[in-house]
Amino acid sequence: MNAVIFFFFACALYVVISTGAYGETQAKLMQKQWFAGSIHCEIDSHSAMEVFAFNANTFIIRQSKCLHYEAPFIYLLLGDHKALLLDTGATASAKQFPLARTVQTIIAQHLICIKRQPKAYKLHALHSHSHSDHIAADLQFSGLEGVSVVPPHQLTVLQKTLQLSDWPNSISVFELGGRNISVIPTPGHQREAISLYDDQTQWLLTGDTFYPGRLYIRDWLTFKNSIARLVEFSEMNSISAILGTHIEMSVSAKKDYPSGSVHHPNEVSLVLTTKDLQLLHRQLIIMGLQPEKVRMDKFIISPLK
Numbered sequence: 001m002n003a004v005i006f007f008f009f010a011c012a013l014y015v016v017i018s019t020g021a022y023g024e025t026q027a028k029l030m031q032k033q034w035f036a037g038s039i040h041c042e043i044d045s046h047s048a049m050e051v052f053a054f055n056a057n058t059f060i061i062r063q064s065k066c067l068h069y070e071a072p073f074i075y076l077l078l079g080d081h082k083a084l085l086l087d088t089g090a091t092a093s094a095k096q097f098p099l100a101r102t103v104q105t106i107i108a109q110h111l112i113c114i115k116r117q118p119k120a121y122k123l124h125a126l127h128s129h130s131h132s133d134h135i136a137a138d139l140q141f142s143g144l145e146g147v148s149v150v151p152p153h154q155l156t157v158l159q160k161t162l163q164l165s166d167w168p169n170s171i172s173v174f175e176l177g178g179r180n181i182s183v184i185p186t187p188g189h190q191r192e193a194i195s196l197y198d199d200q201t202q203w204l205l206t207g208d209t210f211y212p213g214r215l216y217i218r219d220w221l222t223f224k225n226s227i228a229r230l231v232e233f234s235e236m237n238s239i240s241a242i243l244g245t246h247i248e249m250s251v252s253a254k255k256d257y258p259s260g261s262v263h264h265p266n267e268v269s270l271v272l273t274t275k276d277l278q279l280l281h282r283q284l285i286i287m288g289l290q291p292e293k294v295r296m297d298k299f300i301i302s303p304l305k
Helices: 002-008 011-019 022-031 099-114 136-141 155-162 220-236 274-287
Strands: 049-055 058-063 073-078 082-086 122-126 147-149 172-175 180-185 194-198 203-207 214-217 241-244 300-303
Touching (some): 073 099, 099 136, 203 220, 241 274
Parallel strands (some): 122 147
Antiparallel strands (some): 073 082, 194 203
């Protein structure tokens, strides 16, 4: 794992990634085929995580389905003065799932390449929401110098830390240094759920609120309002990609994989678009106050009654 990482982040390669054509990189993300598990996980030799460098300061980490069937996606965004980690995955064990070590290695190489001192650089770990498959490795970061982990189950702390006084209507900006992250409350799937917008990549990171899979909705009206706010935000900001935290859909329209499956052959792309978001919004309006399960081509509306 470490050898792969250090190859990936050699400073010469860092320059190449930094100056690569942005459109080509976006296309690469759209076409990216992630390791999607195995029918023989007991003998599978893949790493516990797959690290994808979108560019020199933007990384997507996917946990292996052979380690945990949820295979959540984790996002690491690096600024000039701070880094932001969105979610910590589904496995607590640092031996099985060395997330903190991997993140620290990426940051250390980043600081070498940009010639900055590590003592002044901070890592902030946030959560798209507080379900167990997104917070399990929090303890790996406990006590690490320069690391702050926002408690996942405390809405009042989240509001105070991110300056979201008018929850869920306010939007705040988290500054990383040369990179601003907008924080958008999006409860409905879960009470503390948030989405992030990165002004550098123009990604909208939507957690379990919107992704190519089963959209489990615990609070119907709150969820509808959250999607409406995301649509409004997308109409006022350029969105290059909408990225959630799971893939549960096949390339075959309307087809999802069984819950708990550790093998997803022919997964659909992780990337959703503003057209997909608008489609969800329109469908929710049509459904009104009558929650029901509806299969769409790339996602499934799944109210929890």
